[in-house]
Amino acid sequence: QITLKESGPTLVKPTQTLTLTCTFSGFSLSTSGVGVGWIRQPPGKALEWLALIYWNDDKRYSPSLKSRLTITKDTSKNQVVLTMTNMDPVDTATYYCAHRLGWFGWFDPWGQGTLVTVSS
């Protein structure tokens, strides 16, 4: 059974850097074809894909946020870390991580999500 869980601060100040950790079980990020992605959802709004990392350390970013995002993995700890710089109140959202299989795979399953509020 694959499970993922997001962790990190619930409140960050504007201009600060957000660091979120996705801790997973039931699969290995050293297995060919496996990836983990990050997706966010502002309150009452649609889903937005942020970043993706694959077993071979290939990384993909949303073009609109690429300059602010960094995704890394720690295979030994079964963790994926997302950092987002220069946080703004518009970045207030629930942040999800999710498992992906293959270059054209879908996200399944997802973590429960973590709400991050950006406010001074």
Next chain:
Amino acid sequence: DIQLTQSPSFLSASVGDRVTITCRASQGISSYLAWYQQKPGKAPKLLIYAASTLQSGVPSRFSGSGSGTEFTLTISSLQPEDFATYYCQQLNSYLTFGGGTKVEIK
């Protein structure tokens, strides 16, 4: 970037109704499309992948069709537990989501 446009953004329907949601891509994406269901306060749940393949455990009243730029999600007979928001996602590049369709009780 590939944009996905879902329609309608909101629909009101009754239990037992047949419901169809459309997702249009700004350029062809073959069959690289997934559909998700999201209930309030919960993470999205995969319903359909590869445009028309039902995820294991998903009721057969859900179906997907289409390829290229136009896709549909159909619920053949709406059940009380189906009232939720539905999202399409293209899997071809940069993993865009549609804007969502909220299905509410009439």
